[in-house]
Amino acid sequence: xxxxxxxxxxxxxxxxxxxxxxxxxxxxxxxxxxxxxxxxxxxxxxxxxxxxxxxxxxxxxxxxxxxxxxxxxxxxxxxxxxxxxxxxxxxxxxxxxxxxxxxxxxxxxxxxxxxxxxxxxxxxxxxxxxxxxxxxxxxxxxxxxxxxxxxxxxxxxxxxxxxxxxxxxxxxxxxxxxxx
Numbered sequence: 586x587x588x589x590x591x592x593x594x595x596x597x598x599x600x601x602x603x604x605x606x607x608x609x610x611x612x613x614x615x616x617x618x619x620x621x622x623x624x625x626x627x628x629x630x631x632x633x634x635x636x637x638x639x640x641x642x643x644x645x646x647x648x649x650x651x652x653x654x655x656x657x658x659x660x661x662x663x664x665x666x667x668x669x670x671x672x673x674x675x676x677x678x679x680x681x682x683x684x685x686x687x688x689x690x691x692x693x694x695x696x697x698x699x700x701x702x703x704x705x706x707x708x709x710x711x712x713x714x715x716x717x718x719x720x721x722x723x724x725x726x727x728x729x730x731x732x733x734x735x736x737x738x739x740x741x742x743x744x745x746x747x748x749x750x751x752x753x754x755x756x757x758x759x760x761x762x763x764x765x
Contacts, residue, residue, distance in 0.1 A: 587734070589727060591616060591719070606727070612717040613757065619713035619721075620728040620755070622704040629732035634749060635682060641697035642680035643672060644688055652693045660688050662695060731755065 590599035591606040591613070599605035608616060624630050635641040642661045644652045651659045660669045665678035669688040682697040694702075710721035717724075734753035741750040 587730070589730075591727075606719055606723060609716070609718045615708070615713045615716045616719055616724065617755065617757075618704060618708040619710045619717070619719075619724040620731065621700075622708040622713075623710060623725050623728035624732055625701050625704055627729070627732075629729070629737070631735070631737045631749065631751075632682065635697060636680040641682055641700075642695050644669065644686065644693040645696050645699050646691045646693045649699075651696075652688050652691055654689075660693075662686050662688075 588602040589604045589606060590596070590602040591608050592599055593608055593610045595605055595607075640651075640659075644660045644662060646652050653659055654671065658671045658673070661672050661677065662668070662681035662684065663670050663674075663677050663679065664681040664684075666676075669686065670677050680695075682695050683701065684698060685692065685694050687693070710724040713719070713724060714721045731753055735751050736753075737751075739750040740747050742748075
């Protein structure tokens with residue numbers, strides 16, 4: 586197992602890791618968003634997981650809220666049929682994660698697209714470097730290493746069930762939340 590520690594001081598954990606990356610205190614979330622920006626920009630995400638098991642395809646309006654029908658069900662965009670459908674519609678052939686649409690007179694985008702817009706506007710590694718002091722090249726390298734270790738597409742069978750095999754993790758400790 587390769588372990589990388591990102592923290593302001595060289596702790597015991599950092600000293601035992603294969604790599605210690607010093608970071609400005611209380612900027613962990615910026616580093617994490619920089620990693621996300623690289624993963625999304627370079628297509629290193631598990632898109633099938635995002636479509637199947639998250640709210641990433643849910644359509645969100647300009648107000649930031651999900652677009653719902655009169656009964657309160659959330660819309661998604663079917664990329665094959667090129668139209669809005671309710672999230673649980675069995676006829677959905679492919680959930681769109683990106684793009685801009687109009688549903689019930691409201692401009693909207695999939696939640697993943699809204700996240701991507703934020704990442705592209707504010708979280709590029711060069712922008713994050715000014716906040717965290719972690720070089721942009723290091724952020725890019727660590728994101729790529731994390732994606733490679735995640736083995737997207739690989740599966741494992743446990744008790745007769747086939748599950749995604751993701752032998753990688755990003756673990757936050759107190760430093761990420763221990764501030765105002």
